Amino acid sequence: MLSTVANRSIVTVSLGLSLFWTTGVLAAQPESETKVVARLYKDYAWQALSTQSELFGEGLRGESKATLEKYFAPDLAKVLVEDTACEIRTRELCNLDFDPLFDSQDPRVTDLDVARLSPGKVRVQFKDPVTDETTRIEFKLIMANGKWRITDIVYSRHPQPSLKKILSHSLPKG
Secondary structure, eight states, X not given: OOOHHHHHHHHHHHHHHHHHHHHHHXXXXXXXXXXXXXXXXXXXXXXXXXXXXXXXXXXXXXXXHHHHTTTBOHHHHHHHHXXXXXXXXXXXXXXXXXXXXXXXXXXXXXXXXXXXXXXXXXEEEEEOTTTOOEEEEEEEEEEETTEEEXXXXXXSSSSSOBHHHHHTSOOOOO
8 A cells, every 4th residue: 555645646746747738738729710810900900099100010011021920821921011012112002002900091990809700711890980880801711830820801892802812913113
């Protein structure tokens, strides 16, 4: 028969190993597609509240490709960076003339809701506090290297149906 100290040691080690194993398994779970989109809004939705870039940063459009790839697939991050570089180079708007997270040039939002529609599809919905108009935007995501990444954003009320299509036009030289 084992002593009380030995029994406690075995129980303690067993609990520690099971906690370690459970934590490792939970840590290996990929972030859901809804969480990726929600994190994008958490990090950049301030743009709908303030124009003080000196306090909050340059926003989504001013980010590096490496930062954008935390949310977007590499090909979409690349064309976002290229469009921003075009604006800096030409000192004019290039393909993107609105905030892609809000489908608006001057976003104002309330009641922001992020919901999974199906695997790889997330809907963001919000209201304009002045007009009470509801906007719905659909995010398309793929699993790449164990992580969900946004491959396109589809707009319901925009003349061009998706961010990828908007950014696919050739950029001005200059």
